[in-house]
Amino acid sequence: MKSHITNAISDFFCEYETPRQVLVRNRRVGVVCRLIQLGVLAYIIVWVFIYEKGYQSTDTAVSSVFTKMKGVGYTNVSGEERVWDVADYVFPSQGDASFVVMTNYIITEGQKMGKCPELPGKHHCSSGSDCEGGRYKRTGHGQMTGVCVNTTKTCEVLAWCPVEDDSKIPDPPLLMSAENYTLFIKNSVTFPTFKVSRSNLVEGIDKNYIGNCLHDPKTAPLCPIFRLGDIVKMSGFSFETIAKVGGAIGIVIDWTCNFDVDVRKCKPTYEFHGLYGNPDEKDDVRASVGYNFRYAKHYLEDKVQKRTLLKVFGIRFDIIVQSLARKFDIIPTLTAIGSGVGIFGVATVVCDLMMLYLLPKREFYKNMKFKYTESQTQDPDSEAGSTETEASNK
Incomplete structure (x- = not known):
């Protein structure tokens, strides 16, 4: 038991694992891969670093x-x-x-508190019943007294009198x-x-x-x-x-x-x-x-x-x-570079999709890329993609 633990610790610290890579010689896949990588590189240089200034930290001002x-x-x-x-x-x-x-x-000069009629044309009334005492109108100048002034045919109000007449705006401006x-x-x-x-x-x-x-x-x-x-x-x-x-x-x-x-x-x-x-x-x-x-x-x-x-x-x-x-600032610079490097993975994803699902030899590429182990065991000395059945190993 102790040897197993020692071996596991030794393997953990002394061994390095790296993913397996398959070199695909296909002109269409290669061109697409390089174009995507060039596009990502242009995005990082032009947009992230030149336009967005991704290598700098920012601050806003306190102003008066x-x-x-x-x-x-x-x-x-x-x-x-x-x-x-x-x-x-x-x-x-x-x-x-x-x-x-x-x-x-x-x-409007000389206004004083008192009772006076509203402007002609506003709050028209024919009798005191149209001017309910103690009420206000939204566009009025004061509190209605309940009196309809016959000379103006408008309601009498308790307000600053005479009321303001703002119907005519000076033109040209004063x-x-x-x-x-x-x-x-x-x-x-x-x-x-x-x-x-x-x-x-x-x-x-x-x-x-x-x-x-x-x-x-x-x-x-x-x-x-x-x-x-x-x-x-x-x-x-x-x-x-x-x-x-x-x-x-x-x-x-x-x-x-x-x-x-x-x-x-x-x-x-x-x-x-x-x-x-x-x-x-x-x-x-x-x-x-x-x-x-x-x-x-x-x-x-x-x-x-x-x-x-x-x-x-x-x-x-x-x-x-x-x-x-x-x-x-070095921190946003490294962050921008790291995110840009991560975007390079888009080229791999797109090329894998092309290779595995769109090209005529997609089945061949699948066998080259994957090793199937569900019901078969892989002979480590065989060529990539070859398998041996469990029955043949007995």
């Missing part, structure tokens, strides 16, 4: 963005002149990565001067895995350069100051169209970096996407076009609380940072 607007607007509505600065037309004012620039508005406003974007990114930090104020972008540059994709692609009219144009829309009823534009800052080369070559690129819809589509075939919101400025007049209500139409800007950094 803040913005600053500059520019002054002017309006003259019914003889009332007004100058609009950054504090008036940017919402919110903290310089977030998502903000709105007002381009058009409807103003703040077309917003086209010449400028936007300054400051963006910082950090790639934690590679311990690299970068800013869009890269080498060469100093105070003098910023004071005179204006972003242009060809002549000044790294300038962080953008003219609003140019942003809208590069997003595929007309400024006048989007300024009238508002819209949304996405500004994408792309950091795609290869840290196998000089870190200073890691620089951002800017892209602009109109999120307003299809620029070729007519507004009259779309529902709920544009972007707007309301805000109010409250004040006291003769100890009575009043407010000025503005319905703001504007362009919403969303600044999105996308990033991908790469650097050589």
